[in-house]
Amino acid sequence: MAAVTSASPFARASPKMIDAAAAAASGRPLKLLTLLLVVQGDRVLLGMKKRGFGMGKYNGYGGKVEAGETVLEGALRELHEEAGIKATDATPRGRMLFEFRGEETVMDVRVFSASAFEGEPTESEEMTTEWFGVDKLPFDRMWADDRHWFPILLDGGFFRGYFEFEKDKIVDGVLERTADADTALKAFGASK
Ligand SMILES: CNc1ncnc2c1ncn2[C@@H]1O[C@H](COP(=O)(O)OP(=O)(O)OP(=O)(O)O)[C@@H](O)[C@H]1O
Numbered sequence: 001m002a003a004v005t006s007a008s009p010f011a012r013a014s015p016k017m018i019d020a021a022a023a024a025a026s027g028r029p030l031k032l033l034t035l036l037l038v039v040q041g042d043r044v045l046l047g048m049k050k051r052g053f054g055m056g057k058y059n060g061y062g063g064k065v066e067a068g069e070t071v072l073e074g075a076l077r078e079l080h081e082e083a084g085i086k087a088t089d090a091t092p093r094g095r096m097l098f099e100f101r102g103e104e105t106v107m108d109v110r111v112f113s114a115s116a117f118e119g120e121p122t123e124s125e126e127m128t129t130e131w132f133g134v135d136k137l138p139f140d141r142m143w144a145d146d147r148h149w150f151p152i153l154l155d156g157g158f159f160r161g162y163f164e165f166e167k168d169k170i171v172d173g174v175l176e177r178t179a180d181a182d183t184a185l186k187a188f189g190a191s192k
Contacts (some may be wrong), residue, residue: 010148010175011160021162021174021188025097030108034091035062036073037113037153039115042134044154047083047127050140058142059140061127062109083129084122087114092181094149094159097188101166108183113153142168152177156185
């Protein structure tokens with residue numbers, strides 16, 4: 001898996017690129033979102049988004065963090081609402097900032113993984129539920145950033161990144177494997 005990761009053009013972050021991402025993000029309003037990947041052995045649970053933002057794309061489960069809940073609680077709630085299961089060992093893995101050209105707000109996505117859950121994955125109004133082998137992930141039908149950080153996640157690692165999008169294409173980005181989850185949470189340029 002490490003070979004796949006180092007093949008990512010964004011994985012070789014120069015200090016200059018990191019500074020540029022930090023400058024782009026600093027002071028901008030952040031929208032806090034979660035993304036939870038259920039990884040069990042050599043398979044990953046993904047859902048195809050049936051409506052709204054990212055419609056037609058496969059992704060993990062997640063959404064906006066609501067007032068009064070922690071980020072982890074938000075991640076678990078979204079997984080339950082969208083896939084009908086309760087993860088019992090969710091753990092933070094990464095943080096990604098996404099900027100869309102022409103938009104002031106930067107998406108602040110907190111990525112979690114889990115391997116154990118209660119219940120049966122069940123399609124919801126928002127998402128389907130499908131298992132994919134780790135070697136058969138549908139990257140062509142996922143957000144463009146996913147192919148860059150998934151190998152780190154599957155490898156057991158932690159990561160932080162910043163990607164600038166023009167519609168659904170990446171125009172610039174930086175991705176860094178971090179030593180632990182705490183370091184991943186110190187995203188480029190975000191004040192908290
Ligand atoms: C740009 N590159 C990206 N790469 C990978 N994942 C991305 C993403 N951009 C957004 N995401 C995820 O997509 C979901 C949107 O959630 P979204 O439907 O907006 O939230 P929520 O369910 O609260 O909305 P509604 O209740 O329908 O308004 C949420 O998991 C978020 O982390």
